[in-house]
Amino acid sequence: MDTTVAQIVFYVFAAITVISAALVVLSRSLIYSAFSLLFTFFGVAGLYVFLGADFLAATQMVIYVGGILVLLLFGVMLTHKLYNLDLKTQTFQFVPGLLAAAAVFVTLLLVIGRTRWAGGQPRALNPTTAQIGELFMKDYILPFEVASVFLLVALIGAAMIVRKKSR
Amino acid sequence: MIGLTHYLVISAALFSLGILGVLTRKNAVNVLMGIELILNSANINLVAFSKFASADLQGQIFAIFIIVIAAAEVAVALAIVLSMYKLVKSVNLDEADTLKG
């Protein structure tokens, strides 16, 4: 993990993540934003791999890119007139928002710089899937089951909101 | 030597960019993208802390649940956005103004 190559790759992923996130927020075209988001998710998945979260990285790609991003793209496509290739977006007053976001960033940097986080040896890089599976069946079984009811509620709700009212 | 701080700075940047997106974007789908950035930044925090600050995989488990919640939230949000588009033919937030205030 300390080899120069590894460090370079890390910085590449970090750059991919942050730069594409900036593009998501600053881009004038909605489609560019959506595709930049794809790269952001990809970069985050790479960071997860560096942090030893192999299962999470795979989950991130499958759900975020394969699910959420596709949904967002559909959302973009379906909410514009079909042949209107504009897809430009407008912004509210940009400067106050920028100032607020900058203030947030500076505050967070201060927090990160000063805080003494909880200690411990950084965990070794091990495959996590089996352990996560066990945790879901033991310590976290309640949130696991509740999450399935939660998804059912979301499913019913989303379908109900968009369906044609046939009655 | 890549340490905890590197990851935290990246997530702080993502969080701030997400806030910027939420505050400045007019298109509802764009705001959703900003929200996704915020959630991802929290996830990076969780996984980084899980590796460096806690003895177990709590952070990663939490992150998995966040991904699940985010997916459900986007689905419902897009359903509502689509519904608005059918009614108003636009998803600009400054056209959502029949409710005053």
Added chain:
Amino acid sequence: MDPQLYQDLRAFMPELVITATFLLVVLIDISLGHLRKSLSFLAAGIGLIAALTAVIAQFGQPARTLFYGMIAVDDMGVFFRGFVIVASFLILLAAPASRELARAHLGEFYALLLGVTLGMMLLASSVDMIMLFLALEMVSLSSYIMVGYLSTDRLSNEASLKYILFGAVSTGAMLYGITLLFGMTGSTKMVLMRDALSRGAGGGENLLAMLVATALLLAGFGFKVAAVPFHFWCPDVYTGAPTPVTAFLSVAPKAAGFAALIRFFFTGMSDTSAGAGPWSAFTAVNWTLLVLLISVVTMIFGNVAALRQNNMKRLLAYSSISHAGYIMMGAVVLNAEGIQAVLVYLITYLFMNLGAFIIVIEMYNRTGSFDVRDYRGLYRRSPFLTIAMTVFLLSLMGIPPLAGFFGKLYVFAAAVDRGLAWYAAVGALNSVIAVYYYARVIKEMVIEEAAQDSGALPVSWANAALVWAMLVPTALLMLVWDSVQRLTLSSTTFFTGS
């Protein structure tokens, strides 16, 4: 399977009943033909009553946690879970009788109502941050959908869009704060977080991080209970949503949010070093001061903004914002008396607020208007509604001997006993301001003359029954005050770790 799990499942019975009812309602809704409307209604009703009995049976049991420390079973949890079930049951009864929802298919509505009830029950019992966040999102998501239930109605749709975007940002920011706390304490269980904080994980150089984390967490909780400055969604959402949903939002998720706030700050952020007991605020970050400030601003803003409102739903929205401020007074006080005050206030608030909303629903059913000026001369058109509404409004003002007075009495007394007399004075002053806009409604109903062509206003028997159900407790709660007193006092015990 782990034998402990069997026992936990038995203690989890109320939530299991709600989940089973939820699935049953969904199944009924997609299968049976003409009968499904009434059958799903019946199923939901019976399920809620069964769950309520199961919850009440748990009262008095020793405080403990279930499912490896995810949720707690204790008297306070029993109170809040019973509370939200009752609130949901009342909305279940009110929904079919409202004109707004008449053309909508209600099967999914009942399912959503059960889903949000499950979420609220979990929210009120969570002692782990993962469970808390999941429950919070479950409540929020179901609420977003319920607000947007009339997806062909522009107001409803707009309200749900604003609600979900604002809500997602607030909960996202809150989540970031939770991750900071996780980083500092190394655990997501509230009890372990508190232990780590007491050992000094939050002091010294971590102060800024604690401040930021607390602020972000208050943003999330503040959003849920509609406290200033996180209230921006509230008036629009309350106005645009179908009124039964508004009535529901003003009471139930707010109460569950308060339960979670109390649990988090008292269990997760109190100081247990040197035997300080669960009531010592975590000294490094004075969160009680922050909550106090929020509470004061909320009371003042809510009351002042309500003064100018003509739309009944908007008026009641701002009124409920201000009431959240009063409820927070109990949380600030940081002892058993304060928590008891919160519980008492919530009971009175449930009846008087729901009562007022049901009358608004019925008025809309009959007149198609939410404007207070269309309530003119109601005294002649429907004396029953007028008198009932007057009682509810007087109670909201806090006039003795109605229920609302006791709620305010308890929170003010708790503040004074803690040496915060000025805080109670601010509250009392706000109540005086509030008199103006409540009294204005009464004046329109009683003194003003109705429009020329308006005749007598019949009231549907369903809504009349509901109004009576709310009226009796509001007016006569003082008669059973002893039991209320004892119930709320014993409900102040909650799980603090062992």
